[in-house]
Amino acid sequence: MTIEMQASESPGPSPVVGSVTRDEAPTKIVVRDLDVYYGSFRAVKGVSASIRARAVTAIIGPSGCGKSTFLRALNRMHELAPRARVEGSVLLDGADVYDPSVDPVRLRRCVGMVFQRPNPFPTMSIYDNVVAGIKLVGRASRSDLDGIVERSLTRAALWNEVKDKLKQSGTSLSGGQQQRLCIARAIAVDPDVLLMDEPASALDPVATVRIEELIAELRADYTIIIVTHNMQQAGRVSDDTAFFTMDEDRAGYLVEFGPTREIFTNPREQLTEDYVSGRFG
Numbered sequence: 001m002t003i004e005m006q007a008s009e010s011p012g013p014s015p016v017v018g019s020v021t022r023d024e025a026p027t028k029i030v031v032r033d034l035d036v037y038y039g040s041f042r043a044v045k046g047v048s049a050s051i052r053a054r055a056v057t058a059i060i061g062p063s064g065c066g067k068s069t070f071l072r073a074l075n076r077m078h079e080l081a082p083r084a085r086v087e088g089s090v091l092l093d094g095a096d097v098y099d100p101s102v103d104p105v106r107l108r109r110c111v112g113m114v115f116q117r118p119n120p121f122p123t124m125s126i127y128d129n130v131v132a133g134i135k136l137v138g139r140a141s142r143s144d145l146d147g148i149v150e151r152s153l154t155r156a157a158l159w160n161e162v163k164d165k166l167k168q169s170g171t172s173l174s175g176g177q178q179q180r181l182c183i184a185r186a187i188a189v190d191p192d193v194l195l196m197d198e199p200a201s202a203l204d205p206v207a208t209v210r211i212e213e214l215i216a217e218l219r220a221d222y223t224i225i226i227v228t229h230n231m232q233q234a235g236r237v238s239d240d241t242a243f244f245t246m247d248e249d250r251a252g253y254l255v256e257f258g259p260t261r262e263i264f265t266n267p268r269e270q271l272t273e274d275y276v277s278g279r280f281g
């Protein structure tokens with residue numbers, strides 16, 4: 001799916017790529033000179049970055065440095081906050097997501113989001129949770145929906161655990177299952193990009209491993225950007241890492257962005273080194 005643009009520069013659907021090495025992966029999102037504000041407060045400052053398709057990008061940095069704000073700016077969820085605004089640009093497949101012709105609801109189907117706390121719709125069944133985003137659009141038949149539910153839950157590694165109780169409430173599941181349900185809901189609308197804001201931080205170690213395995217699998221089909229406070233997790237799941245800082249007057253700046261291996265073993269900046277080695281949190 002691509003967002004609909006009136007501008008002629010939209011490049012159309014992204015190419016289908018099988019197993020690509022990092023250096024071959026095309027760019028999915030280009031962020032240029034991005035400032036993100038709450039009123040007059042600038043939470044994210046002058047960020048430029050190229051995020052590769054079908055790769056996992058980790059966002060790390062101390063609490064309050066702007067990780068969630070940056071993530072939400074990518075699919076325009078940020079603008080739902082009071083007095084929120086952005087300057088600079090975010091290009092998805094070359095098309096500016098802040099162009100007036102872009103429908104933010106459609107954009108958010110293309111760039112889905114999974115939050116820290118699993119948030120299934122409390123009054124809905126497992127089945128209805130998965131198809132909630134599709135029903136909003138209101139085009140699919142019952143048998144289409146059945147197929148989408150099975151495929152999305154299978155893709156989210158939850159189908160076998162819930163296939164006999166699809167009518168039960170989504171909130172009757174364990175925390176880890178609820179988070180996989182939320183991933184199934186995000187996948188069901190066929191997005192290109194998945195934004196994940198600390199998706200495993202509320203889960204136990206076993207459920208965390210399952211989410212990490214799932215990310216490794218989904219990486220083949222989606223561009224994934226994950227915020228995490230867990231350095232080991234960033235090292236395990238990501239291809240690239242972006243480090244934001246809270247350091248004095250540099251709060252909200254992207255200090256360093258590059259291949260995860262380099263960020264963790266051979267960072268260019270002292271601030272990055274201090275953070276990844278645990279000397280500063």
Ligand SMILES: Nc1ncnc2c1ncn2[C@@H]1O[C@H](COP(=O)(O)OP(=O)(O)OP(=O)(O)O)[C@@H](O)[C@H]1O
Binds near residue numbers: 061064065070082
């Ligand atoms: N809705 C909001 N209104 C005003 N300021 C906000 C709002 N949300 C976040 N901020 C401020 O923006 C800055 C960045 O917050 P953000 O939530 O992006 O940080 P974070 O890096 O995700 O932190 P954490 O690791 O604790 O989740 C902080 O100073 C925060 O207080």
Ligand SMILES: [Mg+2]
Binds near residue numbers: 067068069197
């Ligand atoms: Mg956050």
